[in-house]
Amino acid sequence: MTAATPEAQTIHWTENGEDRSARWRSESGMPPPKRVMLIDDTTNADTAYRLACEGTALIWKGDFQNARQLLQALARRADHKGSGSAKAKKNKAPKVPATVTEAFHLHRQAQSQRGRTLAMLLIPFEADYTIPLRRAPDVKLACNEAYGRGEEAFAMSLRELLGVIGAHEWRRNGVEIPALDDRIHPHYGVFSPVRGEYVALVNEAPLPKNAKLAFDIGVGTGVLSAVLTRRGIARVVATDQDQRALSCARENLVRLDLSDKVELVKANLFPEGRAPLVVCNPPWVPARPSSPIEHAVYDPDSAMLRGFLGGLKDHLTPGGEGWLILSDLAEHLGLRPREQLMEWIAAAGLKVADRHDVRPTHARAADATDPLHAARAAEVTSLWRLVAA
Structure with missing residues (x-):
């Protein structure tokens, strides 16, 4: 299967006096850098950090393991930018946020800037996902899992590659789910169910009387569909608009021998019809995601939450319940007051x-x-049992 990737973009640089180019890959949607240069084991971390901060992308041509060490050095400089130096003493004191909401936005801004800087260290790939560097690992399986079959040479950030490798390990090892007495194996780009408390809520809440059918809105890894079927729901119709999530859920349900009880549908929010139980665990924080994986955490303008609430009544059978699983972290961050949720x-x-x-x-x-x-210390995750008024 060929990977579904954004419109092809390229980066350009000069190597040995010749103009070179390669396809640019960025899962976060970062545009191709305009300035690109080659570096290797002779480039020191201070020089690399200065260039990265200036927006110059650095294609690594040295030993792969040394590239990993350089990335760690860049991260240390980004994390301690302006601290403990003579230059820092001349700088103005860092701004102290007036509110927790401002602290959240400043934190997101700092994380975004850090991410852009670290993403400037690039690794070259051949069409079959071979990395043409000394001591480079074999990442073909991990990249095939994340992107599908490779077709042409490209370059991407080392930081993103490490994320692909980490996702491969998550997929291989899985996440223990006590409610299932088994493991769920997340795919690249699909949020891992490491926050086990929300799964426990779905496992423990009393089911509506005679509920044999349920809708699972935003299936993700399939963990909640699996929990519902294990609890005795005869049939679950689970939706998602992300093909990666649907593929991940399908694989997990097959592994758990539950695929005959769960129908997977590619849809935005609801499938057709009504059910006595409709479950949704939308992203909890109303903010703009900066990468595909963050769509599971950040919901711009609470769009999915509002869409679920707005359409729920028309998809419940008489006497049915909608289960909304939602953290109140957004309330403690000053991003969405409880009154707003109750009004919706x-x-x-x-x-x-x-x-x-x-x-x-x-x-x-x-x-x-x-x-x-x-805000995190005050957070409470809730399962709201909603019915028609």
Whole structure:
């Protein structure tokens, strides 16, 4: 199968006095850099960091493992930019955010700038995903899983490649899901169900009486569809508009021997018809994603949340329930007040029958060094049981 990739773009540079070019690949949608130069093991980290900050892309031509070390050195410089140096003392003190909302936006801005800088270190690839560098790993399987069959030589950031390799390991090893007493294997570009508390909520909430059919809106890895079928739902119709997610869910359901109970449909939000149970775990934070994987976390203008609420009543059978799984992190960040959520629920002709809450257990909730620690520490994830008003 040929990979579905954005419109072909190229980068250009000079090598040994000759003009060269290669296809540009960026999963985050980063435009091809206009300035490109070659570097190798003789290039020091300070020089590379200066060039990257100036927007010059650096195609690595040395030892692959040294490229990884250089990326780590660039990351250290990005993380400690302006600290502990004479130059730093002359600089103005960093801006102290007035509100947690401002802190969130400053954090996202800093992370975006850091990501752009680190993405300037590029690795060349041959058409079959071979990396023509000394001590380069064999990444053919990982790249085929992420992008499909290769067709032409290209270049992409080393940072993105490491993400592809990491996703391959997640896919191979899987994530333990206690509710299933089994593992879910996420694919590249599909959000991993590492936040187990939301899965536990779906596993423990009381099912509507005589519910034999359920809709799973935004199936992702298929984890919630699997939990519902294991709980006795005879048939689940699961939707997603991302082909990677549908392929991932299909593979997981086959592995769990549940594929005959779950119908996968490519759709934006709802399938046709009505069900006594409709489940949705939309992205929790109303902000703009900067890469495809972030679409599972960031929902610009709460579009998916509002779409789910607005269409839910028309897809419930009489007496049916809609389960909305949602963190209140956006409330603690000042991005979406609770009053706004309640207004959307009421405007959709719905009311809250019950709510089940759980505190997060992930490491970041207890990390006092996180700039958003106060919001994360206060976070509660809820399963809202919604019914027609």
